Amino acid sequence: MSEKNYQVIKGDVKARIDRWISQYPADQRQSAVMPALRIVQEVNGGYLTRELMDEVADYLGMAPMAVYEVATFYSMYEHKPVGKHKICMCTNISCMLRDADDLVEYLKEKLGVDVGEVTPDGRFSIKKVECLGACGEAPVAMIGKEYYGNLTRERLDELLDSLE
Amino acid sequence: MAEIPLNECCYRLNHLDRSWDIDVYMANGGYEVWKKVLAGELTPQEIIDEVKTSNIRGRGGAGFPTGLKWSFMNRHAPGPKYILCNSDEGEPGTFKDRDILRYNPHQLIEGMMIAGYVIGANAGYNYIRGEFWEPYKRFDNAVKQAYEAGLLGKNILGSGWDFDLYTHLGAGAYICGEETALIESIEGKKGQPRFKPPFPASYGLYGRPTTINNTETLASIPMILAKGGKWFADLGVPGAGGTKIYAVSGHVEKPGNYEVRMGTPFKDLLSLAGGVWKGRKLKAVIPGGSSTAVLPAEKAMKMNMDYDSIAKAGSFLGAGSVIIMDETTDMVKALERLTWFYYEESCGQCTPCREGTGWMYRVVHRIRTGKGRPEDIEMLKDVSGKIMGRVICGLGDAASIPVASFLEHFEHEFRHYIEHGCSIYDRA
Amino acid sequence: MIKIEINGQVVEAHEGDMLIDVADSADIPIPRFCYHKKLSIAANCRMCLVEVEGAPKALPACATPVTDGMKVFTRSPKARAAQKAVMEFLLINHPLDCPICDQGGECELQDVAFEYGDDVGKYSEAKRVVPDHDVGPLIATDMTRCIHCTRCVRFGQEISGLMELGAVGRSEWMEITTFVGKSITSEISGNIIDLCPVGALTSKPFRYKARAWELKAAPAIAAHDSLGSNIEVHTYHGKVMRVVPRENEAINEVWLSDRDRFAYTGLYAEDRLTVPMVKRNGRWEEVEWEEALEAVVERLKPFLNSPQDIAVLASPNATVEELYLLRKLTDALGVRRREWRLRQQDFRVEVPLGLKLGLDEVEQLNHVLVVGSHLRHELPLLNLRVRKAQLAGASVHMLNPMDYASTFDIADRLIVKPSEMVRQLAAVAKAAGAELPAGLSDVPVTDQHHAWAEALKQDKSAIFVGGVARMSRHYAELAALAAVLGEKTGASVNILPLAANEMGAQALDFAGESFNDMLEKGAKAVITLGVEPEYDTLWGERAVQMLEQAELVINLTPFANARAREYSDILLPVATAYETAGTLVSATGTWQSFKQVTDAPGDAKPAWKVLRVLGNVLDVDGFDYIHADQVLEEARQAVTEVGAEIAMPDTFVAGGELEVVPSLALYSTDMVVRRAEPLQQAAGAAVAETVSRLETEKVVLCCGETCVELPNRQDEAVAEGAVFEPVAIDETLTVPAVCAEVRA
C-alpha cells in the first residue's frame, strides 16, 4: 500500500494498527478492522466519524460499506460524541436483581443527563449495556477500560469524584 | 453438608500469589504436558482417547463431547488449520472464563497448544470479548511469557512443531459467542452466524478446518492429560466428567465462581454461595445462563448440578451460570429484561429471530407497563414457539426458552399484571 | 445421479445439489426470498423451510444438500407451520401498503403471502419505519418495505464488485443502506431492482408510471452496446415504460446494464421527430410521407449522375435490415462512399472486429490482457464475465492510459500515455519472440514484459483491445501488435465491438470510405441514418460542417436536434430499435432478430420500411419486400467473409509530451442514451472537464486557432502525459480530441 496522506492512521496509531494486522495471514488485512476501529475511535475522543471509517477502509483495502457494517454492528463503537468518561452500566439480569436500575436513575439525577447524553462539561456520559460478564460483582459498571463492581450510590459518588 | 472439594482443575492456582505468572504456573506442573507432547510421548490419538475417557463436555453451553469434536478434524489435511478459543463470555449470568483469563491464563494457553497440536493447527486465536480489557492484558502478557520461554513460536523446543497464538478482541456483540459468528468476526466482518453445514471442522476460519472450544474446556485439558482422563471422569457423574465452574449470581450472599464437581447438589452450591441473601426465601433459579429455562425453587432444590439432573428438572446446564432469584423477584420484570437482551443482541439476519425477538419484548413490556391484554399470554407462547428451531443459530431458541419457561412456571404473575396493571407485590 | 422423493414424487438429482434447485427443476414450488440462483446462499429469510424425513426441525431447502433416498415434504403440516410462521414474522413490520406500492402485482412477498400466509396478523405493535435517503436518479428506495433478504447487498459484493449497499446495524435496527449521503454509482445497479423481492428498491424512472398488470410485455434485444442483452420491453398504451432483462445464460445471464435498462427514458425526448419534414426556402414544412419521399427523389436526382458526390453515414446501432437496405439502395445508385466507423480516427489498416470467445469461455480464461479499454463502461456485462474469471483465479493485465477503477483485482498494470502504450505492447510482443519493424524493434524489454508475454502463453488466454484503443490515433499499431502477440503466444485476439450492430455493419461490408476521407473530400449530398455527427463521431464541429457544406442532407433519424434542423434538408422520422423489427449481430457474432414491440410515435416509421419505399420510388429493382424476414434472408446471403489478418502499419505515429485522449462517457454513447434524463443525472454522465495529472485548475485545448478552456480534474490514476478530453459533449465540439493540443 502506498504511503497516503492519512489524517489519523500515521505514526504511533499506524504502528498500533500494524501490530494487529501482523497477527493475521498476509492476505487478511480486513481481520484487523475491529482493532483498527477501536484505536481510531480512542484517538478521536471516543467516537467514530465517516471520515475515520473511510480511512480505515482505505488502509485495510476494504469497501467503506464493509467497514460501516462492522462499525454499526458492535455496540462498543460510538457514532456520536461521548463523555470523557463513558459510564457503561450493566442492567442485565444479575445486575438488575441487585438494583442496577436504581443506580442508573441515581446517575441520571446526579449528572443531570439522560442515558445517551453527555454532561455539559463533556466529562461524563451514561450508557446502558448488556451483561459485562462480571455478575459476581453485580452491579457492575465499565468506565473506560476498567470494571467497577459491587456498586452502590456511595461508591458511585466516590468513583465519579476520583475521575478527572 | 459434607466438605465440598473446590478448585481442582481450572481454578487450582487461583489462590496463589501472582498465579498468572509463568513461574508460578511452571512451579505447579505447568507446561509439563506440553513438553511431553512435543517430545512425542503423547500422540494426538492418545490425547483424543484420554479426552474421550475424561468425559468432558464442552463448557461453552452446548455440552458437546470435546473428544468427539476433536476427532472430526483431519490432522493431516494439507494447508492451514486453526484452533479457536471462545472467551466471548456474553451469556448473562456467566463470568467464569474471565477468572481463568485473569488468574490461570497459562493453563488455557497450554490447553490451546495441545488442542492445536492434536488437530494439526499451527495457529490459534483466543477471541476475548472487547470489554475484558484487564483479562485480555493478563492473557496477552502470559502469551508473551510463553513465547519468551520458547514454548510458542517456531520449532518449539526443537520439536519441529510450530505454533503461534494470538488474541482477537471483540467489540460488544453477544452473538459473537456463537462459533461461526466468532469466525466471521475474526475475519473482520459483522458477527453473523453462518449456516451449517458446512461445519467449522471442514470450513472454518478463512475457509480452513477449524476447531472452537470454550475457555474452560481448553483450560481443563492440561489437567486431564496430567492426571489422566479417568481421574477427570471420576470427578463427575457418568454422563459428564470433571469439575465445573458455576458462576453464581443474583440474590445470594456470596456471589462468585465456584469450581465444584459435576453433580454437586444445587442446594450445596447455594450454601457455598452463602445462601439466599438477606435471609429471604428462594423463588426461582436459572441454572445455566439466561438462555436456559427458569426453574421454580422446589424443582431447583431437588436437582444436582449435572446435565442429566438439570434436564430432568426441566432446564439445561448450559454454561453453568446460576442466577438466583429470591421471593421478592418480579418475574415479569425479569423476563422483560431478558427479552430486551435477545432483541437487542439478535444479529438480525433470520426473519423469525429479527422480528420475533422484538415482538416478544414489546408484548412483555406492554404487560409490565400495565397495558397487557388477556390474549397476550397465548400470543407470547405462540410467538416463542414459532421462532424455535427455525433459525440459523441458537440465539433464536435462546430467546424463546426464557419466555416459554417463565410462562410455564409463573404465568399467574403475568396474569396479575394484565388484570391489575401491576405486579403481585405492588399494592393495587 | 441419485433419487429423492418430494411430496411422494421421485426426482433425480446430483448428490450435493441444493434441495431448492432440485425442486425447481421438477417444478415443485418452494417459497423463497433470500435465495437467488446467481447469488451465494444466505439462508436468512427462512421462507423455504420444508420437512425432511428424519430431521427434527424443518430445514431450509436453499441450504440443504440432497442425499440419496431423502424424503421431503413441502406442504406437510410441519412444513406449512414453518412457512406460515415465517410469513407472519415477515409481515409484522411490513407496511402492507400494496395499493400504493410500485411493486404491487409483481411482488414476491405479496405472492407468497397469498399462497402461504395466514389472513389475519396478530401483531398490534407499532411498525418499524425506516428512513430513506436519496441514492441517485435510477433507484427509488422505500426501505420500510425491506425484508432484509440481503440479495441487493450480495449482488454488490459478489456480482458487481462494488459494495455500495450494506446492512448496517443489527437486530431489528438492521438497515439496508448506502450509508448517509452516498448514492449508488455502479454501471449495473439496476439489477438490484429485479433482485429485490419487495417494493423496497424500485425503478425511479418507472415510479408510479403504471401498474405491472397494465403493462404489455414483449421480448427484444438491447441496442446500446454490442453484447446484445436479451430484454423484455414493457409498454403501456403503446409507450415504452420499462425495460427488464430476459434471461439468456449465453449472453446477459439474468443481468442488464443500466445503460440498456434506462436508455428507453430518452425515447420521448422533446426533439423526437414524429412527422416527415421538408425544408423549402429555408423553412421547415411538415408533410405527408408521400410528399417527403417525392421530395427525396426530386432533390436527389441532380446528384445521381455523379454518385461520387454522395456520401452516406449510418449509425453502427442500426439494424442489419436497415444497413442492408441502405447499402443495397446506394449500391444501386452507384454510391460507394458509406461509413459507419464514426468513432475511429485511424484507418491505416483494416481491423476485423469480434469477440472470438463465447461469454462462457471468457469466464473460463486463465489470463486476460486488456489493451486500451475502460471495460466497465464499454461493455459492463463483459466486464462481469472477466470479473468472474478473475475471481476464479485468472490474472488480468491492463495496458491503459488511465488506471480505471476496476471491480476486480488487477494482477499487473502498465498505465502510460497512448504512444507509450504502443511501445509497451511492442515490448511485450518482442518478449514473446515477435520480429518488430524498424521504429519499434529497438524497444527495451524488461522482466515485466517477459512476464506479460509468459502469462499470455498459458492455455486459455486472451487479449481484449477496447474502445480506448479504437478511438486512439494509434489504433492500427495497437491492433496489429495485439495480433502479432496473439500469434506468438497463442492467446485469442479480440478487438471489441462496442455499438449494437458493428458486427452486422462489418459483415455486410457496409463501409466504403473512411470517415476521415469523407471529411477531407466533402460531399454534395449526404444521406444519414440515425447519426448525430457532432456527438457520434470524434470530429465534433468539423463533422457538422461537412453536412452544412453539402447541398443536400437527407436525414433519417428518430430525433432532430437544433443542429440537425439546420444542416438537414429533409427529415424522415424513423423508429428506434424499440419500435422496429430487426436484427442485431452481437459481439460474438450472434444474429439476434426481434419483433416490433410498439409503434414509433406520430408518423415515424421503421427505417427499413422507409428505405424499402425509397427503393421503390427511386425505381430500384428488388425492393418489394413484405416482411422484414425477407430482408434479413437476403442480407444473410450478402454477408462477406471478414479476414482475420491485421497488417502492421508502415508508419508509426509519434507521441508528444502531452497527448490528448478522447474519452467517451458511459452515457454519451448514442442518441437515445444521450437523451435519457435519469442516465444524464447518474454517475456515468459526461462531465465537461479534462482529467489528467496536471496540477493546474484549467486546461486550454486548441485545434489550430480555436481553443477552449476546460476545468481540469487532477487524478493520479491518469498516465503521466495523458490528458483526457470528453467527446460527445457541446463544450468540446469545436476542439475535438482528434486534433486538440494542450496549450500552456
Ligand SMILES: Cc1cc2nc3c(=O)[nH]c(=O)nc-3n(C[C@H](O)[C@H](O)[C@H](O)COP(=O)(O)O)c2cc1C
Ligand atoms: C447465541 C450464542 C452465544 C454463545 N456464546 C458463547 C460464549 O459466550 N462462550 C462460549 O464458549 N460459547 C458460546 N456459545 C456456544 C458456542 O457456539 C460453541 O458451542 C462453544 O464455544 C463450543 O465450545 P465447547 O464445545 O468447548 O463448549 C454460544 C452459542 C450461541 C448460540
Ligand code: SF4
Ligand atoms: S437466530 Fe438470530 S442471532 Fe442467530 S443467526 Fe439468526 S438472526 Fe442471527
Ligand code: FES
Ligand atoms: S430462501 Fe432459503 S432461507 Fe431464504
